[in-house]
């Protein structure tokens with residue numbers, strides 16, 4: 001080949017490759033973003049710690065969202081509280097135009113989760129009070145610090161783009177995201193990052209968790225004296241029990257992946273009164289929403305059959321639902337690259353000893369803290385559910401777990417309340433915020449990644465498109481947990497930290 005032609009071909013090749021390589025966020029930009037996180041270490045940890053002591057249940061995240069609102073308003077963000085009909089729905093936004101990236105997370109605690117930090121036995125701070133038994137408090141610092149670092153970087157390098165942080169209320173009750181999706185918040189969004197605490201940096205592709213549908217079945221009968229004139233009654237408890245039997249027979253025909261669980265929340269008053277009202281609360285789950293919906297439809301028919309058999313009527317009320325989280329491969333590869341580049345925190349011997357001590361106390365393997373991110377592809381679909389799943393069926397989304405807790409501890413258990421304000425959590429928050437900011441900068445500066453993500457998402461959702469489980473008249477249950485919070489808040493407020501974190 002003549003030298004001229006070779007040069008020409010090389011030039012053409014370079015031009016063709018340029019969009020794939022030249023537009024990733026530069027090392028300079030990431031170094032700058034990470035320095036913004038570093039200089040705000042104290043504020044990040046203060047915010048996360050403050051939320052731990054607020055310990056607020058779903059829909060009652062008032063102190064938590066107020067503190068974060070003040071921090072983000074002072075940082076130059078526009079904050080909306082109360083959207084989609086929920087007073088604690090938090091949306092902080094900065095920037096203009098495309099790309100538009102959203103960090104999706106939650107800050108609610110759990111009932112009965114009060115725990116004294118860094119104590120390796122069950123020791124509530126306030127007896128019976130709620131508390132953080134997953135570490136959702138850490139989400140506040142990581143998400144807002146990453147968004148702030150992105151803002152500072154876009155400003156410094158004169159880059160276009162919009163960044164937002166969303167706290168969906170009541171994640172632990174699958175309480176809010178379908179309403180936020182219905183309200184149209186994700187219409188113009190290009191990509192969503194699902195942020196959650198874990199014991200390592202972990203991402204993945206494909207279905208990450210299960211679809212879930214939560215429904216209440218109330219049977220209405222007619223009361224009568226159970227000895228004198230039982231024939232005048234219509235027994236609502238019989239209806240509930242016949243429904244239970246019907247579902248038990250259905251189990252043989254269910255796929256191994258199906259999960260059906262229930263609680264009888266009202267079983268009548270006392271034996272000599274024919275019950276006129278009973279209620280059974282069902283959760284149906286499966287690998288996909290289509291499969292969960294098939295089982296749900298059968299259970300609805302069983303309920304109607306039970307009512308028919310007993311001459312009662314049944315009210316079927318939607319409680320909550322969540323699609324499985326669909327994590328996008330194109331996005332997850334970028335996330336993993338940034339996990340590997342930022343790396344795990346430099347744990348001290350004291351922290352490793354602390355972790356092993358907790359593991360020993362809990363009788364789990366004493367592996368200490370992980371020192372390398374989870375290798376790509378190791379994540380499998382779990383049978384738990386999260387209402388944020390709905391979002392990934394209206395916009396490409398990716399899971400993002402950061403290392404801020406101890407391997408082997410069980411969430412939704414006091415054990416997970418031991419560590420969320422420890423130095424392990426604090427260090428995890430910092431690396432979590434850095435890799436998150438770097439990932440978002442890559443999304444914003446590499447249009448090819450977002451285009452590939454969109455193409456992949458269209459392909460995957462083509463045959464299994466989103467439908468909302470919300471009945472048209474459904475409204476968020478904004479009063480859930482209100483009574484519990486008012487009962488415990490006075491005692492809990494003695495532990496508030498009274499910090500005012502400010503980013504700079």
Ligand SMILES: [Zn+2]
Pocket residue numbers: 134136171196
């Ligand atoms: Zn969670």
